[in-house]
Amino acid sequence: MALPLVNRRWVLKPADSRKVDDLHQALQIHPVLCRLLVLRGIDDYEAARRFFRPELGMLxxxxxxxxxxxxxxxxxxxxxxxxxxxxxxxxxxxxxxxxxxxxxxxxxxxxxxxxxxxxxxxxxxxxxxxxxxxxxxxxxxxxxxxxxxxxxxxxxxxxxxxxxxxxxxxxxxxxxxxxxxxxxxxxxxxxxxxxxxxxxxxxxxxxxxxxxxxxxxxxxxxxxxxxxxxxxxxxxxxxxxxxxxxxxxxxxxxxxxxxxxxxxxxxxxxxxxxxxxxxxxxxxxxxxxxxxxxxxxxxxxxxxxxxxxxxxxxxxxxxxxxxSDNDERKEVDKAITEEAMGILEGDPLLPRKVSTVLYRENWHKGVVGIVASRLLDYCYRPTIILTGSSGKISGSARSVQGFNVYEALCECADLLENFGGHFYAAGVTLKDGKYGEFVQRFEEVVSRRIDRRLLTPEIAIDADILLEDIKPAFYNILKQFAPFGPTNMRPVFRVRHVWDYQNGTRIVKDQHIRFSVHNRRGIIMEGIGFRLADKFSYTQAGPFDIVFTLDENEFNGNTALQMRVIDILPAQ
Known part of the structure; x- marks a missing residue:
């Protein structure tokens, strides 16, 4: 799979500072935690109580x-x-x-x-x-x-x-x-x-x-x-x-x-x-x-x-x-993904397109949705993977953050025998003989509807934080934000201007980075960043910024907080 992962842009989520201050006064917890709550629509004591102390009677x-x-x-x-x-x-x-x-x-x-x-x-x-x-x-x-x-x-x-x-x-x-x-x-x-x-x-x-x-x-x-x-x-x-x-x-x-x-x-x-x-x-x-x-x-x-x-x-x-079924699925998924990536690599028009629609008669219908999701990591554009099924062409659509693929398909409804789904995922079955027209129409619809900024994946940052803020008491409250999922994702933090600590930051297993960093006040923090080895040079060339989530690392019976690093850039 030679296509590179696309670059990502960092965006700090906007939050109402007045509401953050008011909530801080009411709860007396770290202002960063109050910011996380406000971003989730929780801006008073009672709403926070219901969030942190859920009861089945609230159903x-x-x-x-x-x-x-x-x-x-x-x-x-x-x-x-x-x-x-x-x-x-x-x-x-x-x-x-x-x-x-x-x-x-x-x-x-x-x-x-x-x-x-x-x-x-x-x-x-x-x-x-x-x-x-x-x-x-x-x-x-x-x-x-x-x-x-x-x-x-x-x-x-x-x-x-x-x-x-x-x-x-x-x-x-x-x-x-x-x-x-x-x-x-x-x-x-x-x-x-x-x-x-x-x-x-x-x-x-x-x-x-x-x-x-x-x-x-x-x-x-x-x-x-x-x-x-x-x-x-x-x-x-x-x-x-x-x-x-x-x-x-x-x-x-x-x-x-x-x-x-x-x-x-x-x-x-x-x-x-x-x-x-x-x-x-x-x-x-x-x-x-x-x-x-x-x-x-x-x-x-x-x-x-x-x-x-x-x-x-x-x-x-x-x-x-x-x-056993899942093991078989993994093998089929891998083979089709590699074939689909090969098609994309051979497409000279790829850089100018805002959508991806691929079709092969023999692709396994059971994994086309997974393949569509994988291609998003490489091309990051609304993607549809199609295959032959009972004499029809059908498959799955997946979309980028912020683009409603279901609404886009509604504009192609006259070319579809059947479709249905959600904002980010859908299933489609094409009418006979409409594949070529559908590919062209879908590209036109996406081109007209999509904000071009959405074609660059975004890392939405919940809050800036200082290394000295990251303490067990802070993390214990952070854990109570769980369970994490869409609209309540694990909070993403940014820490600015950190340096490699005593050459402790290193590449591991050829593709990951094990971080050991410190800031101007001498606070030291450890972390791990998966598949970030191509950005290792940033850690050696002076101060850099880190985007990460927090978790716990257990080793030899000891537990310590660590950064799960998502991305790094030279200090801004």
Whole structure:
């Protein structure tokens, strides 16, 4: 992969200094910590208390969600009359966890006749499929609950309803111009929905539904809270904002995952070598890919089977299958990424383009989204990777910070058979014979809509800090900002004018830098910067500036604070 990583620009986030000062007076903690809070919209004592001391009682009333009363009444009726209920979900982490939560909850209700259905990624594609609806019709299901899908399936839901299958849609994707004629729709993003929080995951919406059912059925909260580790897994893997209600769900879900995990999460932790307390990034990078691999490489049903299984031996066997799928995924991912990079290197027009669209008929559909994400690290422009699928050209889109790829695709809708997604990620299927026109149109749309500054990746700095400010007491409060994720990322700091300390800064393993630095006041700090060896000369030529996050380094039984260096530049 010869293409170089793009340079990055440093930008200090603006914060209202008056609010920072007022919060400092109220909380009496370090002003830098107050700045971090203000940047997160927390600017008074009560908001800070709620942020640092979350409680499950802070969760919103699920009945505030449009359609909830109707959904609860219909499910209650189906349970009481022993109707056949089909829980239907997407094949990714969000969908499979949502299906597992809904299925497991309903199965606990005596007399409930419930099954589940996960569409096959390659035979049926994303979302509700004709095959799935026909399965419900042919097998006598009279109620279908969709999770993480359905908001765009207007025709198929109309078809199901016409055949006597009532459909309750639980989806968090942006609705289209036409809303499906479902029996009930649960989606905070739909028009006139007064639910206070709009960014729940698909599994999160399923969780709100079972919370409402538990209230209506007068069940103890424990019957719902036991699934929070799966909800947290969906939040982590689906890259939804970790603020508001999502932060509450992630916080208590991680508590479950660490202190009282389900057998499936415990097994995945053990098999992933996660022996210490896990954080949200462990769910993103260690556990999520293994769950996703089932749908990418084979059949996502095995992930749901693992989540709902109670026998430890069977859970371990299913987890082993996920590991095998993930190992295969890594090999395929690497091969396709290298091929895609080769195509880009051979494109003489590459420097003038503002988008990347690549297509090969034989690329594995299960990894094109991952490949698109990897190419962002090298070209940093809205990227779509396409492959052949069931006679169609389809694939995944990924976008740069600040550019809404979903809206860009809306301007190409006449060339697309189907598409859906979020601000930064989407799935697309092209109409027959439209590939060339689509490549040209997408480039035109991006060129017209994008601010050219967005084509240079930005390091958003939360605060400037002095080395002497970095103390255990400061870090102990900083840890309470977790769980970290989109809109609540691990704080990024900048320290200015530091020098190499006694030649202690050195290159390790040919590509990383081990830092030992000091400032004018003689404060010494250690750190590690991965894949920064090409910038080592900056550390030897005089003072330099560092952008970093903070973490703890454990070595020989000792724990010390260290900088996790993101980037360095000559002192500004």
């Amino acid at each position: 919103h009333d699920p009945f505030l969600m449009k359609g909830m009363d109707k959904a609860v009444a219909r499910i209650t009726e189906a349970v009481e009359w022993h109707e056949r209920i089909l829980v239907y979900g997407d094949y990714d982490v969000d969908g499979t966890t949502a299906v597992a939560v809904m299925y497991s909850f309903l199965r606990q209700r005596e007399g409930t006749n419930v099954s589940y259905y996960i569409p096959h990624r390659y035979r049926e594609g994303y979302g509700i499929s004709k095959q799935g609806v026909d399965f419900a019709i042919d097998n006598g299901y009279t109620l279908m609950i969709t999770l993480d899908c359905g908001i765009k399936s207007v025709d198929l839901i109309a078809y199901a309803q016409s055949k006597g299958v009532d459909v309750i849609v639980c989806d968090h994707h942006t609705p289209g111009a036409q809303i499906p004629p479902a029996y009930a729709i649960l989606n905070p993003k739909q028009e006139d929905c007064l639910y206070p929080y709009k960014e729940l995951s698909g599994c999160g919406i399923g969780f709100k539904l079972i919370s409402a059912l538990a209230t209506a059925w007068k069940l103890d909260n424990s019957t719902v809270y036991q699934y929070l580790d799966l909800v947290a897994t969906s939040i982590a893997a689906d890259i939804v904002p970790v603020d508001g209600e999502n932060r509450l769900l992630a916080y208590f879900g991680l508590s479950n995952a660490n202190d009282n995990p389900s057998l499936s999460i415990k097994t995945l932790k053990d098999i992933s070598g996660l022996s210490k307390r896990i954080c949200l990034s462990d769910l993103v990078f260690a556990i999520g890919p293994k769950i996703n691999a089932a749908g990418r490489m084979d059949d996502a049903r095995k992930a749901v089977d693992m989540f709902i299984e109670q026998d430890p031996g069977k859970i371990y066997a299913l987890a082993g299958e996920l590991i």
